[in-house]
Amino acid sequence: MSPIPWWKNAIVYQIYPASFKDSNNDGVGDIPGIISELDYIQSLGVTTIWLCPMYDSPQHDMGYDISDYQAVYPPYGTMEDMQVLIDACHQRGLRIILDLVVNHTSDLHEWFKASRSSKTDPKRDWYIWRPAKYSDDGTRQPPNNWRSHFGGSAWEWDETTQEYYLHLFATQQPDLNWENSETRQAIYASAMEFWLQKGVDGFRVDTVNMYSKHPSYADAPILDPSSDTQVAHSLFCNGPRIHEYLREMNEILSKYDAMTVGECPNTHTIEGVLNYVSAAKKQLNMVFEFDVVELGVGTDYKYSTTPRDWALPQMKAVLKRSQALMNAGDGWTTVFMENHDQARSISRFGSDRSPELRETSGKMLAMLQCGLSGTQFIYQGQEIGMVNAPAQWPISEYKDVESTNYHEMIRQKTNGEPEALQKAMKALQHLARDHGRLPMQWSAQANAGFTAATAKPWMRPNDNYAEINVERQREDKSSVLSFWKRMLQLRKDHADLFIHGTFGLLTEQHEQLFAYTKTSHSSSAFVVLNFSEEEQKFERPAAMGGRDWELLVSNLDDVGGSKDVLRAFEGRIYLSNQLCN
Numbered sequence: 001m002s003p004i005p006w007w008k009n010a011i012v013y014q015i016y017p018a019s020f021k022d023s024n025n026d027g028v029g030d031i032p033g034i035i036s037e038l039d040y041i042q043s044l045g046v047t048t049i050w051l052c053p054m055y056d057s058p059q060h061d062m063g064y065d066i067s068d069y070q071a072v073y074p075p076y077g078t079m080e081d082m083q084v085l086i087d088a089c090h091q092r093g094l095r096i097i098l099d100l101v102v103n104h105t106s107d108l109h110e111w112f113k114a115s116r117s118s119k120t121d122p123k124r125d126w127y128i129w130r131p132a133k134y135s136d137d138g139t140r141q142p143p144n145n146w147r148s149h150f151g152g153s154a155w156e157w158d159e160t161t162q163e164y165y166l167h168l169f170a171t172q173q174p175d176l177n178w179e180n181s182e183t184r185q186a187i188y189a190s191a192m193e194f195w196l197q198k199g200v201d202g203f204r205v206d207t208v209n210m211y212s213k214h215p216s217y218a219d220a221p222i223l224d225p226s227s228d229t230q231v232a233h234s235l236f237c238n239g240p241r242i243h244e245y246l247r248e249m250n251e252i253l254s255k256y257d258a259m260t261v262g263e264c265p266n267t268h269t270i271e272g273v274l275n276y277v278s279a280a281k282k283q284l285n286m287v288f289e290f291d292v293v294e295l296g297v298g299t300d301y302k303y304s305t306t307p308r309d310w311a312l313p314q315m316k317a318v319l320k321r322s323q324a325l326m327n328a329g330d331g332w333t334t335v336f337m338e339n340h341d342q343a344r345s346i347s348r349f350g351s352d353r354s355p356e357l358r359e360t361s362g363k364m365l366a367m368l369q370c371g372l373s374g375t376q377f378i379y380q381g382q383e384i385g386m387v388n389a390p391a392q393w394p395i396s397e398y399k400d401v402e403s404t405n406y407h408e409m410i411r412q413k414t415n416g417e418p419e420a421l422q423k424a425m426k427a428l429q430h431l432a433r434d435h436g437r438l439p440m441q442w443s444a445q446a447n448a449g450f451t452a453a454t455a456k457p458w459m460r461p462n463d464n465y466a467e468i469n470v471e472r473q474r475e476d477k478s479s480v481l482s483f484w485k486r487m488l489q490l491r492k493d494h495a496d497l498f499i500h501g502t503f504g505l506l507t508e509q510h511e512q513l514f515a516y517t518k519t520s521h522s523s524s525a526f527v528v529l530n531f532s533e534e535e536q537k538f539e540r541p542a543a544m545g546g547r548d549w550e551l552l553v554s555n556l557d558d559v560g561g562s563k564d565v566l567r568a569f570e571g572r573i574y575l576s577n578q579l580c581n
C-alpha cells in the first residue's frame with residue numbers, strides 16, 4: 001500500500017494576517033506577529049498553517065485584490081519576514097500554505113493597467129472585455145445580467161476604451177482571462193512558482209471553480225424580476241474548460257509536491273466534487289464544499305434571510321454527502337465550519353446566549369468536527385470559542401465590502417426604510433464575514449492584547465475579550481482551548497477512525513440530535529451531539545460481539561456513565577474495539 005500523503009492527516013490552522021497579532025502597534029496584524037506566536041500555534045497540535053493573502057494590495061477586499069503576487073503588503077511586513085516565517089515553520093516541522101487568488105487581480109495590477117490602457121495593448125486579452133449592449137431607446141447596458149458576488153452588475157464600464165470588463169467580485173477585482181494560454185503561464189510563474197521556490201508547501205486555491213466561464217455569456221435566469229442583475233453561478237462555476245486548466249496547473253504543482261485545497265462553491269453533487277478531487281484526475285487534492293457554511297443564507301442575496309433559517313436535518317444531509325465522497329471513489333474531503341468569510345460557528349450553530357452555553361456548544365462543535373473524516377481546518381479564534389460581534393454594534397463597525405454594499409443597497413432600494421434596514425442588520429449580525437475578522441483575543445488587556453492599548457485596531461475587538469481570550473484559557477483544563485487540544489490529540493490517536501473512518505449517519509430526521517458512527521477495519525466510534533438547549537434521550541447502536549461502548553470523551557465533566565440523556569449542547573463520543581452493526 002502506498003503511504004498516506006501528509007496532507008490527509010494534516011490539521012490546518014487558518015490565519016487572517018490583519019487580525020492575528022500586531023507586532024508594531026499600527027493596529028494591523030503582521031507577519032512578525034505571526035512568527036511571535038508560532039509556539040502558541042504549535043501548542044494546539046496543528047500541523048500546517050494556511051495564511052490568507054499577504055500580497056501587495058489596495059485592500060478593497062482584504063487582500064483578495066492582489067496588485068503584485070511577488071510583493072508583500074507593507075503593513076504586513078517584508079519579503080524577508082515571509083522567508084523567516086516559511087523557514088521558522090519548517091524548522092518546527094510545521095508546513096505552510098498560502099492563498100492562491102488567480103480568478104482575478106486588483107485593478108491596480110500592472111497586467112490590468114496595461115490591459116485597460118488600449119484595445120490594442122498586448123495584454124488586452126488577459127482580462128475579459130466585452131462591448132456594450134444597447135436597448136431599443138439607445139441606453140447603454142452591460143453585456144449580460146450577471147450579478148457580482150458583492151452586489152450590482154458583474155460588468156464595469158471603462159471610459160477610456162469604451163468596453164466593459166468582467167468582475168465576479170468587487171469592481172476593483174477584474175477577472176483574468178484563463179482562455180489565454182499566455183495569461184495562464186504568467187499566472188503560474190508569478191503567483192505559484194515564485195512562492196513554491198521559496199519553500200511554501202501548497203495553496204488554498206481561491207474560487208477555484210470559476211476560471212472557466214460559460215462561453216455563451218448568456219443571461220442568467222430571472223430569479224428577481226425587480227432587479228437588473230441576477231445570480232449567475234451556473235454560468236461561471238464549473239465551466240467547460242475548468243478541468244483542463246486545473247490539470248495544467250497541477251503539472252506545475254506536482255513538481256513541488258505541493259498540496260492544494262480549492263474553494264468549490266455551488267457544486268452540490270458527489271460526482272461534481274469528485275471531478276475536482278479524484279486522485280486519478282490529477283487536479284486538486286481536496287476542496288471546500290460550501291454546503292455547511294451556507295446553511296441559512298439567502299438564495300438571491302446572501303443576507304436576504306433571517307437568523308438561523310436552517311434545520312439540523314439539513315446539516316446532517318450535507319455532511320453525509322461530503323463524508324460519502326471518501327467512499328465514492330478516490331477522492332478526499334475537508335472538514336471546516338469557519339473561515340474568514342463566515343460568521344462564528346458558535347453563534348450560528350451553537351449558542352452564545354450565556355457563557356455556559358457558549359462554552360459547551362463550542363466544545364460540542366469541536367467534537368462534531370474532529371470526529372469527521374478528511375483534512376481538518378480550524379480558523380483563528382475558533383479554538384478559544386470566539387463568537388460574533390455584539391448585536392448592538394452599528395453598521396459603521398462593519399468593514400467588509402460585502403456587508404457595506406448590501407446595507408447600502410437596501411438603504412437605496414427602500415429609501416432608508418427603518419424596518420428594511422433593521423432586517424438587513426439582523427442578517428448581518430448573524431452572518432456577516434466581519435465576525436470572523438475581529439482581532440484575535442489574546443488577553444484581557446486593552447485591545448484584547450492584539451495590539452498596544454494605545455493603538456487603534458483596524459477593527460474593533462469584540463466587547464467580550466476580557467472573558468474570552470487565550471491567556472485565560474491556556475492553563476484552564478476545562479476551557480474551550482484545552483478541549484480543542486484534547487480533541488485534536490484524540491483525532492491523531494485514533495486516526496484510522498476519525499480521519500479515515502467510514503461515516504454512518506444515525507438520527508437522520510431528528511431536529512435536535514446529531515448522531516453518527518465511524519468505523520475502521522477494527523473498531524468503531526459513536527458520536528452523539530445535542531444541538532438544543534433541552535435534554536435529549538438517545539440510543540446507542542448495538543456494538544458487535546455484545547460488548548458495550550466505552551466513553552472516550554464528553555464536553556461536560558460529570559457524565560453519568562450509563563445515563564443515555566444529553567443535557568443542553570452536550571456531546572459524547574464512545575468507542576468500541578468491535579465493529580458496530
Ligand code: TEU
Pocket residue numbers: 061064065101149169206207263265302340341402433
Ligand atoms: O471567496 C469566494 C467565494 O466564493 C465567496 O463568494 C464566498 O462565497 C463569500 O465570501 C461568502 O460571503 C473568496 C475569498 O475567500 C473571499 O474572502 C474573497 O472575497 C473572494 O474569494 C474574492 O477573492
